[in-house]
Amino acid sequence: MAYHGSKGWYIMELKKRGIRKHPIEAKKLELYKTFVVRKIYLDMIAKYEKKD
Numbered sequence: 001m002a003y004h005g006s007k008g009w010y011i012m013e014l015k016k017r018g019i020r021k022h023p024i025e026a027k028k029l030e031l032y033k034t035f036v037v038r039k040i041y042l043d044m045i046a047k048y049e050k051k052d
Helices: 007-016 034-051
Strands: none
16 A cells, blocks of 8 residues: 555556556656656646546
């Protein structure tokens, strides 16, 4: 279990949505710092919200 807002939580949420690698560099999410993973998460959430 990961704490809300931690790097592990962001990675877990992205993997639930099928995102396992960085969208541009195609490296594993685990290799990036928290602020990079958070930015990817926020960008993806914004895309999902626009669809609804």
